Amino acid sequence: MNPELHRLIQSIQPADEDAMRAARARQGQLTKPPGALGALEDLSVRLAGAFGTPTPHPQGVTVIVAAGDHGVVSEGVSAFPPEVTPAMVANFLADTPAGPGGAAVNALARTLGAQVLVADVGVNADLPAHPRLHALKIRRGTRNLRAEAAMTREETEAAILAGARLAAQAMEGGADVLIPGEMGIGNTTPAAALTARLLNVPARAVTGRGTGVTDDTLERKVRVIEAALARGGSDPADPLGVLADLGGLEIAFMLGVMLQAAGARCVIILDGFVEGSAALVGVALQPHLRAYLFPAGECAEVGHAAQLAHLGLTPMFHLGLRLGEGTGGVLAAPLLLGAAATLREMQTFAEAGVPGAP
Structure with a gap:
């Protein structure tokens, strides 16, 4: 195998599990009923794992x-x-x-x-x-x-x-x-x-x-x-x-x-x-x-x-x-951009001061 291609393949790292756990926890605290955003919630967690941050911000x-x-x-x-x-x-x-x-x-x-x-x-x-x-x-x-x-x-x-x-x-x-x-x-x-x-x-x-x-x-x-x-x-x-x-x-x-x-x-x-x-x-x-x-x-x-x-x-x-x-x-x-925005821009119940937070 071409050495450049070998290095490229080896450069790919696993999803960031810590970022995914934090993203999943944050989704559970956002100002909405749990699971109310459906598949967008799962997408947002996967994006956190890919980008390596619980608040991914894809832009381009x-x-x-x-x-x-x-x-x-x-x-x-x-x-x-x-x-x-x-x-x-x-x-x-x-x-x-x-x-x-x-x-x-x-x-x-x-x-x-x-x-x-x-x-x-x-x-x-x-x-x-x-x-x-x-x-x-x-x-x-x-x-x-x-x-x-x-x-x-x-x-x-x-x-x-x-x-x-x-x-x-x-x-x-x-x-x-x-x-x-x-x-x-x-x-x-x-x-x-x-x-x-x-x-x-x-x-x-x-x-x-x-x-x-x-x-x-x-x-x-x-x-x-x-x-x-x-x-x-x-x-x-x-x-x-x-x-x-x-x-x-x-x-x-x-x-x-x-x-x-x-x-x-x-x-x-x-x-x-x-x-x-x-x-x-x-x-x-x-x-x-x-x-x-x-x-x-x-x-x-x-x-x-x-x-x-x-x-x-x-x-x-x-x-x-x-x-x-x-x-x-x-x-x-x-x-995908919307799913990421929910993690990044929505407030949690505590941040928004909404009573009855989970």
Whole structure:
């Protein structure tokens, strides 16, 4: 393993149990009936553990959208052609009357005042230079995972470290809540393959319709993933090997974002299924990563619930999202910020002088 990557993985510390105990005790004393804030109370306690303080104060939200293409698209597993990937990158960067970016993630991020960073880590096209594009291409798309390993281990580690470095740059700019997002036609296929291998479940159990494929295309997608798994090119005991064998450049990049954020005691909002596949690899590499992962919603992909169950994480909402880009993560950010504010800004009964304090 690359020494820089090894240090990054080892830098992630467990949740701060003392901060969590103090946060839980404070929640029980705030000016409300016990449990009245429902799941926000549990979120606030987890945030205390991640940030290492009973009164966490997250302030900077940044979405990092990684774009990459997939050789497996040649197998006919997607409803859209690969040319959509570079076109969507251009949309993320476009100047519009509302502001930078014309995609859903841009519109949603503007409502929150969140920053959106866009990285080309593996688009199968030569993208024009743009002041808001981070040109970090490792290679032009992955290989066809049905027939061979999608990436070499060196390419995989390079993509992870590229994500870590961009996350570090975002954190230097004030981000302490990071939302990994992705754009890559066909990327639910590697995400399903990763999930099937790491969870040791049949491909069919975790393979969904992605962008909305027909029944025939879904069946073809399942068969392609089954063939990829049957190659026996990786072992779950070697998570990086599984990622190289069955993953994607943007998936590896998002893993790097997660590792860097967790190592700095910042939190990660998980958007959906593709992000979940990166998280599975990350937690297999370093179980402490789980403490810093906050899933937004359970998306429409059939395998997402299995990922969350394996990670022991509860989604914040169920909106049937299946877009990617980090859109669900942006929608969840105000919930996390609000949960932290209850610990930090609400008064206890004693502080407020309210009679009948518990």
